[in-house]
Amino acid sequence: MINSYRIALAGNPNTGKSTLFNALTGLRQHTGNWAGKTVSLAEGTVKHKDKTYQIIDLPGTYSLFSNSVDEEVARNYIVFEKPDVTLVVLDATSLERNLNLALQVLEMTRNVIVCINLIDEAEKKGININERILTRKLGVPVVKISARNKIGFPMLLDTIDRLVSGTIECNPVQTTYSEEIEEKITTIESKIRSLVGNSISSRWLALRLLDGDEALLNEFNRRLVLNDQVRREA
């Protein structure tokens, strides 16, 4: 479909991803105030200006290092299914905890929008968030919203629109590690790039391999075999 884009919602448990999903799509995916509620992927669509967006609600996780099935589902979607935009939903009232996942996503993929939800709750608690400073530091657009009260939606949709149409470009900040790790990344990164091309961040993959992420390696092999089969059958 032309002018159709896939937007994945990622974030910690209980940050309002499903509330945002429902508010955008008009669907009634079950929302609830407990962790681990979204176990499979829910999909819905929203139209804005001349474009159609397919919204995918990923399971809420604190991390994307495949410690559990939900994390694996979310990670595989972001890395292998490559949504046009990954919307990282953060809880404005506990940014410190939430930014961990945001930084992980920024390492994995380029087109990211950080969406700070529950902004009205935060303001009630006297928390003021300067989204312009955050945008500058993270290298991706940061938008403040309240999914429950539909605050900030025009800004969010416009930001998505400008990102997919190429009016704005993301330059996600990359975490710098110790000298030893950085050296090892440099050693294997070019080799990784020659194997997987530019479809997956070679820096991220290098880090995962250095961390000994065998589950990811297995996932890779599985997908390579599948691709081969598809090619042979074609």
Next chain:
Amino acid sequence: MVKSNKISLFQGKKGNLIKISSISLEGVMRRRLLDLGFVPGAIVEVIKKSPLGDPIAFRVSQTTIALRKEESMKIEGELVNHD
């Protein structure tokens, strides 16, 4: 006078604030704890202990998380004074 006040999270008393200095765990459990906010430099509060002293609930980056003795013994830090 410098006095060493290094303790494990398990040794903390209710109400203690402990600044984490090291996590002697490996693999998935280490990763998980880091994701939950048990990172070096973070200040953790001992909220309460279960009747038998294990598990213990800690306050870490604005959330309460309970840890078993197996894990809390392996996280070390320094006592921080309340002020």
